[in-house]
Amino acid sequence: MSALFSGRLSVLNVGVASFAEAINAGAGEATQIEWVPPANGDRAIGAALARLVNHPEIERANATAVERLLAAQPRLEGIAIARDALPGMGQRMILHAGPPVEWKRMCGPMKGAIIGAVVFEGWAANAAQAEAQAAGGELEFAPCHHHAAVGPMAGIISPSMPVWVVRNEAHGNRSYSSLNEGLGKVLRFGANSAEVIERLTWMTRTLAPTLQAGLGKLGELELKPLMAQALHMGDEVHNRNAAATSLLIKRLVSALVRSGAPTADVAAVVDFMASNDHFFLNISMAACKCMLDAAHGVPGSSLVTAMARNGVEFGIRVSGLGERWFTAPAPLVNGLYFAGYSMADAAPDLGDSAITETAGVGGFAMAAAPAIVKFVGGTARDALANTLSMTHITLSRSRAFTLPALDFAGTPCGIDARRVVDTGILPIINTGIAHKAPGIGQIGAGVTRAPLECFTQAVTSLAQSVKD
């Protein structure tokens, strides 16, 4: 005891920082360890979490679920029309991003995109008629996720739209996504002008059949190796898909040329893909959805199998908790805004694209993509730190997706809802930012976090469902 008072103190201080300050001001050195109690000290949630930690049933379930995620082999099968391909797709149904949301609560860009889809389908002659139909209950709205699909930003898929078809060779399940329209005035950011509708029509009549002819010639395309290669080329395959898009073009283009499709169409399709570095995003999303759907439905598993935003609410789904969404208000994104815009102009966080982070890429793989900080903010060091911090809330490391800058360590993958609540470390998401009004489009990009409340709800629900 006397030695303690006579020697110079070297202290690790956990939690409240003012204790450390007092020591540093005196005759010692204190290192502050960041720590907060689980669930911000909420007693009931702490008790729920305590029931779940090291629970043999949950550990077994998570081992099964995460192995299905790791073992998934998503392949690009081809392109289909939504009404023919999507399970349960209704004739007057419009799918949207995120958890369920009714028309009157929808954000501006989602409403704008739905109006555009109604005009594109020919159900209405103009925007006013389309809006009346949507508001009047003539249309059925449902999340993409309820129909094995995903869509970026507003995430609108209507019955006549072409969709990518991805099949998981290992598990047999299929997933779907819309085709990426490019940048500027596009449906997914809520634009619905004539130029947007014309582009969608061209995508349906020319882009989709030409790509399908090329894919028919090429055969199924393994997506995991392509995405892994893109991670070695500076993509994180969410907000940066420059390499993946180039690799897709490289793989596809001679099959396109040999497919017998008209030369003018082949050239136009190649130009369309080559002019949009985000073209691969929707394929990446469908691949991630396909991997995660295989891991969904394992009783007792705390693995997060979806994170998605509808511009009003952020929702997650958990493998062992069925079809239920656990939601919280969607946050605003404090990112890099394009000139002339600020957070005051932004719609809250929007889109199914957080499926990439759920599968262990996107923000979780930022260490692969230092150049993305020019788009979402921060420094190269932040990109590394973001990836490393996600190892604390994940169940595994990807075997397929590796990070050169971290000496080829696998990306942290498989979010454990328990660990999010336990550590308070929230999943990182790289995201685009839409203007809150329809028709304006993207106004920025940034790094955001999933809200804690989604995970505390899931943990509470899981604690009720398991036996001690």
Place this chain on the structure above:
Amino acid sequence: MSALFSGRLSVLNVGVASFAEAINAGAGEATQIEWVPPANGDRAIGAALARLVNHPEIERANATAVERLLAAQPRLEGIAIARDALPGMGQRMILHAGPPVEWKRMCGPMKGAIIGAVVFEGWAANAAQAEAQAAGGELEFAPCHHHAAVGPMAGIISPSMPVWVVRNEAHGNRSYSSLNEGLGKVLRFGANSAEVIERLTWMTRTLAPTLQAGLGKLGELELKPLMAQALHMGDEVHNRNAAATSLLIKRLVSALVRSGAPTADVAAVVDFMASNDHFFLNISMAACKCMLDAAHGVPGSSLVTAMARNGVEFGIRVSGLGERWFTAPAPLVNGLYFAGYSMADAAPDLGDSAITETAGVGGFAMAAAPAIVKFVGGTARDALANTLSMTHITLSRSRAFTLPALDFAGTPCGIDARRVVDTGILPIINTGIAHKAPGIGQIGAGVTRAPLECFTQAVTSLAQSVKD
């Protein structure tokens, strides 16, 4: 003085390490600073260097030379046939990599490649006849560098071969390089079998005119932005050109489709490019040559404008020292060897591709390409350290080529022969390794260094040429 003996010592030790060890073993702490005297302590070279450091004429000359290097705007103009395009190309002339070397002193891969070129040209019916011609003095040999050209590995360019044409918009000079044949049995590694000759014939008859048709449709292609983008996608554009090749295909392919070239040729050309991630290497080399030639010939400048190896000697040229080569024996490369091979099988360092490092990419830009360590050895941290160490021997940072992992700092560029001698830090080169016998091909890759002796000769020569 008494304070020095009573307190705890904290020492920086420069040079001989045993002094530091003695302090660390006693009651102090010594940090060892690596330092060796300039030119390994050679008195005459030290005196020459002392004349050149902070010499106003040299500083002015270097400012001019490096600004020409930085300001260069290399554009891919198209493809031509060597005999029509290369300045001074003789009818029975064969160009090779590195400084001048006579037939009997050439390394195995270079001899093998020359034999292949003679058969390809139709000057001889078989390898034995070709070898007799080469040994009998019937052919004229010259370095690519003497004809505004560069070639990887053996670097053979014969009169009928197609060459890339790159023009520096800022300075008006042109550079040339051969077209990349792919991997496996290829001329540049000394192979000369029927399959190699057939491929060269196809490249001349189909690849070159088809690419030329596409480039004619596309127009001139700015190379610096494309290379800069590739650096943001994990390439260093010497031994890793996966992104640059993909970007070239992306830029070129719709022009190829629209060019009117036969569909089968377009598909074959795209397949050829897409199957070889090194396809862009030769364009990168011609671009670097074009940038550096603009900086050559500034009287008094100590800027290194070429580093090249012929498999026997390593040679450099310096802006202010005319057409002279400063040579030393080419080193063996202690790299990663393919299964079944070792350094005992290797030809000494070979090829003009070190022109990339001379221009500030390749090994100097390794920080951009952490994934390359799987190919050349080391860790991601080594890749960063290699780039950072090159800042000590260069005159500037590139304005065009930036490094995301170093928060977009420019690559170190413009080697100053004085600084190499002064610091003893030798330029890093990422290189492929050829088998020493002709016909076998690549057996590994690694990181090597330019020999100090080339730079001490240059410094000595420069010291003789300047006034005090």
